Amino acid sequence: MSTLQELVRPELRGQTPYGAPQLDVAVAVNTNESSYPVPQVVVDQIARDVAEVAASLNRYPDREFTRLRTLLAGYLVRTTGEPVTPEQVWAANGSNEVLQHIVQAFGGAGRTALGFTPSYSMHPLISERNGTTWVDGLRDADSGRFDLDGDLAVEQVRRHDPELIFVCSPNNPTGTSLDLDVVLRVYDASDRAVVVVDEAYTEFSRAGTQSAVSLLPGRDRLVVSRTMSKAFAFAGARLGYLAAAAEFTDLLRLVRLPYHLSTVTQAVACAALEHTDTMLAMVEQIKVTRDELVAGCAALGLQPVPSDANFVLVGGFDDAAATWQALLDRGVLVRDVGIPHHLRISAGTPEENDAVLRALKEIA
Structure with missing residues (x-):
C-alpha cells in the first residue's frame, strides 16, 4: 500500500469513483440525458x-x-x-x-x-x-x-x-x-x-x-x-x-x-x-418514444418495466453483461445497472429508439 493510500480516510481505501462510460458511439442511451439539444x-x-x-x-x-x-x-x-x-x-x-x-x-x-x-x-x-x-x-x-x-x-x-x-x-x-x-x-x-x-x-x-x-x-x-x-x-x-x-x-x-x-x-x-414551456416541449415526445420502447421490447419477448421516467428497465436477458457488449458492438450504449438479467435503456429520439430495437432484434 502506498503512503497516500495509507493517508486517505479508511472508508475510502479500495473504493472506486462513480462513473458511467462516456464513449463515442452512434447511439448513447445510457445516462438518461435528453437526446434533444437546447432550443435555439x-x-x-x-x-x-x-x-x-x-x-x-x-x-x-x-x-x-x-x-x-x-x-x-x-x-x-x-x-x-x-x-x-x-x-x-x-x-x-x-x-x-x-x-x-x-x-x-x-x-x-x-x-x-x-x-x-x-x-x-x-x-x-x-x-x-x-x-x-x-x-x-x-x-x-x-x-x-x-x-x-x-x-x-x-x-x-x-x-x-x-x-x-x-x-x-x-x-x-x-x-x-x-x-x-x-x-x-x-x-x-x-x-x-x-x-x-x-x-x-x-x-x-x-x-x-x-x-x-x-x-x-x-x-x-x-x-x-x-x-x-x-x-x-x-x-x-x-x-x-x-x-x-x-x-x-x-x-x-x-x-x-x-x-x-x-x-x-x-x-x-x-x-x-x-422559457419553461419551450424547454419542456420535448418531454411529451420523450414519453411517446419511452412507451414505444416498452412496446418494442415486449414484442421481442423481453420484459420491460412500465416506466414513469425517460428510461426503461428491460429484463429477460440471459446474460446482461454479454448483451451490453453485443449492443455496444453495434454502436448502442446502454446501462448495465447490476441487476441480473436486466439493462436500463434511455428513451432517445425516434431514430435512436429504432436503432436500439434493431440491435436488440439482431441479438435475440
Missing part, C-alpha cells in the same frame, strides 16, 4: 444573459441566488399547484450536490441512512463518502417491478431507526413511481428521520401521478429533490434543487461552500426557467 431561442437567451453578467464576474455571485429561487418556486407552484415560496427552495450544482448538502447537514459519523435497493446509486455513495452508515433496504423483487411495499418499508424504518431515508419517485433504475401513501407511511414511521423523495424524473410521469411536493405542508422533515438535467435537457448546466420547510433550507447554509452557485450558472438556469 433558449441558447440565444443564455448568450445574451451571460454576456450581460460577464463584466461583473470580478464580483462574487448572489450568495442567496434570490432570482433563481424565485423562478424555481414559481415553476413548482405552476406545475404542482402547491404554495411553494422562494424561502422553501434550495439549489446547487446538480441534484447530487443538493443531496450532499442534506447528508452533510443531517448525516455524518454515528448516523445512518436507509434506502431501498435497487435505487439511485449515488444515495449510498454520497452518504458513505460523508461518513454516514448506509443500510440497503429491501424492495419487493418478486413483483418483477421491484415495487416498494409499504409494510416492508415501515418495518425497515422502525428496525434501523435511521436519521436519513431516501426514496425515489420515479425510481431509478426501475422507472416506477411511488404511491404517496407509502411516502406518508415511511415519514410517519419515524419521529426523527429526514425523508428525501428524489423526483429527478417526475416530469416524465404518466397522467395522474402526484408529486410529494403536495405533502410538504406541516412536515418539516420531508424534502423533495429535483433536477433540471432531465426534463429541461440541461445535464451540462448542473443545476439541481429541492423544496422543503424554510427552516430546513436555512440549515443547509451551514454546509454549503461560500458562493457555491456561480453567476454564470445562475444566469443560465434563469434563462431556461424563463
Whole structure:
C-alpha cells in the first residue's frame, strides 16, 4: 500500500469513483440525458444573459441566488399547484450536490441512512463518502417491478431507526413511481428521520401521478429533490434543487461552500426557467418514444418495466453483461445497472429508439 493510500480516510481505501462510460458511439442511451439539444431561442437567451453578467464576474455571485429561487418556486407552484415560496427552495450544482448538502447537514459519523435497493446509486455513495452508515433496504423483487411495499418499508424504518431515508419517485433504475401513501407511511414511521423523495424524473410521469411536493405542508422533515438535467435537457448546466420547510433550507447554509452557485450558472438556469414551456416541449415526445420502447421490447419477448421516467428497465436477458457488449458492438450504449438479467435503456429520439430495437432484434 502506498503512503497516500495509507493517508486517505479508511472508508475510502479500495473504493472506486462513480462513473458511467462516456464513449463515442452512434447511439448513447445510457445516462438518461435528453437526446434533444437546447432550443435555439433558449441558447440565444443564455448568450445574451451571460454576456450581460460577464463584466461583473470580478464580483462574487448572489450568495442567496434570490432570482433563481424565485423562478424555481414559481415553476413548482405552476406545475404542482402547491404554495411553494422562494424561502422553501434550495439549489446547487446538480441534484447530487443538493443531496450532499442534506447528508452533510443531517448525516455524518454515528448516523445512518436507509434506502431501498435497487435505487439511485449515488444515495449510498454520497452518504458513505460523508461518513454516514448506509443500510440497503429491501424492495419487493418478486413483483418483477421491484415495487416498494409499504409494510416492508415501515418495518425497515422502525428496525434501523435511521436519521436519513431516501426514496425515489420515479425510481431509478426501475422507472416506477411511488404511491404517496407509502411516502406518508415511511415519514410517519419515524419521529426523527429526514425523508428525501428524489423526483429527478417526475416530469416524465404518466397522467395522474402526484408529486410529494403536495405533502410538504406541516412536515418539516420531508424534502423533495429535483433536477433540471432531465426534463429541461440541461445535464451540462448542473443545476439541481429541492423544496422543503424554510427552516430546513436555512440549515443547509451551514454546509454549503461560500458562493457555491456561480453567476454564470445562475444566469443560465434563469434563462431556461424563463422559457419553461419551450424547454419542456420535448418531454411529451420523450414519453411517446419511452412507451414505444416498452412496446418494442415486449414484442421481442423481453420484459420491460412500465416506466414513469425517460428510461426503461428491460429484463429477460440471459446474460446482461454479454448483451451490453453485443449492443455496444453495434454502436448502442446502454446501462448495465447490476441487476441480473436486466439493462436500463434511455428513451432517445425516434431514430435512436429504432436503432436500439434493431440491435436488440439482431441479438435475440
